[in-house]
Amino acid sequence: MTTTSTVPTVPYDEALQEFEPVIGLETHVELGTASKMFCGCDTAFGAEPNTHTCPVCLGLPGALPVVNATAIESTIRIGLALHCDIASWCRFARKNYFYPDMPKNFQTSQYDEPLCTDGYLDVVVAGETVRIPIERVHLEEDTGKSLHVGGATGRIHGADHSLVDYNRAGIPLVEIVTKPVTGTGAMPAEVAKAYVAELRDVLRGLGVSDVKMEQGSLRCDVNVSLNRPGEEWGTRSETKNVNSLRSVERAVRSEVERQAHRLRNGERIVQETRHFHEDTGMSTSGRSKEEATDYRYFPEPDLVPIAPDPAWVAELKAALPEAPSVRRRKLVAELGLSDNDSAAMVNAGVLDVVLATVEAGASAAEARNWWLGHLAQKANERGTEAVELPVTPEQVARVIALVGEGTLTAGLARQVLDGVLAGEGEPDEVVAARGLAVVSDEGALTTAVDEAIAADPDAAEKVRAGKVAAAGALVGKVMKATRGQADASVVRRLVLERLGVTEG
């Protein structure tokens, strides 16, 4: 129970009949460079706190930053993939504010001279292409992470003490900012979600980030305002910490509903930062912009300006991979997927992973079935999207291959995937660790079959009498005894053989 659930709202569809939405998205992407933005520290996720640190990323007195050239290249490639102009000369800037997880108490970022400006990304929503204008793409460094211990809220206020992990401090972070997006009509939430999904696919295709929203390597801030048709744009709110595709949609939706109610009642929208709560799908009011910090930006004197050679930028542009939308169209055509099939996969947001699974060696039908079936179900149980599950298309393809070669049954394959999802390692490791390979030793199976027959003489008698359907109970017993590791069709054949029945 939170106080947010009592905020009065107008239903989404009704709100959008009365008001026009304007949305904007700021997306932060942690780049997958081997080392941090300004030092040589490792960027791997999940290390012991404060083990990936050095004088530079701890901001020790005297330490100086040196730019990671790969991060510059990745940012330019992102800009190019989003059809941006690439600056021929630009500088980093210091964004000054005090916060304990920021070692220098300023963030090295870019201010009025971003690396990439003025691009766009096309997304398809309900069969229609919507062009999302991109304002800028710039490069900055991530902060550390604070853990507030004690207190009720897990927030800094009321905590007994705080711990700070600087492993993330200094990881290169690309910020992609849209221009205000108008004309989304009745679908601002759907457009926002589609944009983030498409952006994520672009980034994945570029290979610049692992784009895992669950681990925070892709994070969104969502701006929403409403106005009545013909009127000026309304005051916007900015919802922070929106960390899954589903949440992007819910954040826009809940803001539309909340703001519509206030506007309808003649109340003012406060320009503020709101915090999104994954558990409730609602946001709560945070800091008001009226008390906003003055960041006192100025050009970073410790770094020389960046001046990308136009010839090099042209090379990067020429070497860009195909856009996901193009690649998708091609593969769908190559695989002969029906429009219905691909539409179902687009709706579930799994088309790209299905295609990636196919590229990793699986058949289109199998890949589709796993992603829309078992994995979709698992995602649903976890309240997330299938693509955000901690399993890669390569792993899914491997499981499909193991079924194909007879090592796994479909049931065992599900267990293997569950093991992968539980972090037990690669599919082959899960098979070995859980002992999940199919039992194909007929001698061992025959013993189990005989035991099942002995345990259920009634069923055996019915089968002998020609009621072949009764064999199901015996097969079930054998499967249970072998913990699902037997091939059910082999067991069935053995049961019938032992009872002297041959099927026509």
Next chain:
Amino acid sequence: MTDLTRLTAAETAAAVKDRSVSAVEVAQAHLDRIAAVDDRVHAFLHVDADGALAQAKRVDDGELTGPLAGVPLALKDILTQEGIPTTAGSKILEGWRPPYDATVTARLKAAGVVILGKTNMDEFAMGSSTEHSAYGPTHNPWDLDRIPGGSGGGSSAALASYQAPLAIGTDTGGSIRQPASVTGTVGVKPTYGGVSRYGLIAFSSSLDQAGPCARTVLDAALLHEVIAGHDARDSTSIDAPVPPVVEAALSRDVRGLRIGVVKELSGEGYEPGVQARFDEAVEVLRGLGATVTEVSCPHFVYALPAYYLIAPSEASSNLARFDSVRYGLRVGDDGERSLEEVMALTRAQGFGPEVKRRIILGTYALSSGYYDAYYGQAQKVRTLITRDFQAAWEKVDVLVAPTAPTVAFPLGAKLADPLAMYRQDVASIPANLYGGPAASFPAGLSEGLPVGLQVMAPTLRDDLLYRVGGALELALPPAVPPLAWETA
């Protein structure tokens, strides 16, 4: 027996090399000297006797060689040295032992230079007298009641009192040159980017530059060669060969050199005695075959106000990291106070008044709505000053001016008047804003106190400074401090 503390660095290195003396003996002699006089001079904040003797032994064992191997040095306490207390003259860093060496420190160690300890300075290099040190002032060996200059007064006083033949300073607006001027020593601010800033605790990143301090021009050049050169850890470090400074110092030849006297850096505000010694030194150079003309640099008069916007602005950001969270002082962490309160209390108690003044000034100058009028405008002035220099290089090879407008003033004389203190740097600041090299060389005494001649040169022409300094040193041998207080 020779007093080892009176040798030049070059002489010491030669003696150590031919084994007429051991590096350990040299180090011990200086440690003894420090023990004997530093209670009155207060040049050092920390003396690392064990480390110095261990390093000297490595030189004696032949592990470390080079033109300055076995020569003792005093390191300004603004450069990190692994495991050795480093305070930048501030309470806020009391007790901090850096886990890493500054590039300058690492190069000194690798060259077999023997670091005796860390020298006193104005807190975070903000000052011209060393009176803004949180650990008490340093006294000028020429007159213990007078300032040794600042911010690097500890380094200059260590040289002038024979506690070390070499020292490292840093110069943001004159912190190497003005102390050299008022102690009768040699101080060189290399071209910005010529010496790595990695491990130099930042005051104003776009101006800070470490450089050599010594009693002779050749010693400064030898030290310059050891510490200079490209460093991949400092992105503003210049990837170019080190100018031939030792060769230039040895040439002692200014024949044909075109010297420009900066018109705007004379007259009102310059003590008559300072002006007279300066004029005489210029005449000496003319007599040695240099051509001397007057050059106008019309924007130099705006250098001081521009500097006092740019440097505090950068400082306000650079000093934000001192917040009690990761290292250094922490005040009021009683489990009740909030993080913000602890940060504020720490900074209130940890920073001295001059540092606070500049943080407030810089914070204001960068504020939204004021940025263009202050920081932005100051950057434009900086460009104009750079153009003045570039125009001058069309006519002359080097520019000269008095290093500081006065001789060493009495301790306390300017503490109540920050602007009077700031004016000490009026002649030295233009070179920082431009980024070119500049040095102060002894130019005689006024009323028994040293006067410095400043030489400024085009970027990466640091060698020209040494040509002038070497020639002047030969023709006008520097006065030796009487050190009457030692026997008093």
